[in-house]
Amino acid sequence: MMAEMNNESIMVCVHYGPHGQRLIQRGSELSRLLGAPLYVLTVDATTDHEYNQNKEQYLSGWEK
Incomplete structure (x- = not known):
């Protein structure tokens, strides 16, 4: 079930390295x-x- 559109935004702050990809994936799931x-x-x-x-x-x- 998809949540209704709201005024929230998700921001993920990362540094170059392997952990950045994992944080972006988690942020993407939340968004x-x-x-x-x-x-x-x-x-x-x-x-x-x-x-x-x-x-x-x-x-x-x-970016992908």
């Missing part, structure tokens, strides 16, 4: 149950602006 939008926030505090393939792979996986 479906509540009929609420899901937002994913990640903050990269490094000053390194070079391309990082590992980070790009995480971002690509999270």
Whole structure:
């Protein structure tokens, strides 16, 4: 049974790494149950602006 649409939102804050995917999946489950939008926030505090393939792979996986 799908919950009625409400004013709630789900936000998951993650860092690059394997735990981020699991947290996003849990947030996604909650957002479906509540009929609420899901937002994913990640903050990269490094000053390194070079391309990082590992980070790009995480971002690509999270978007799916």
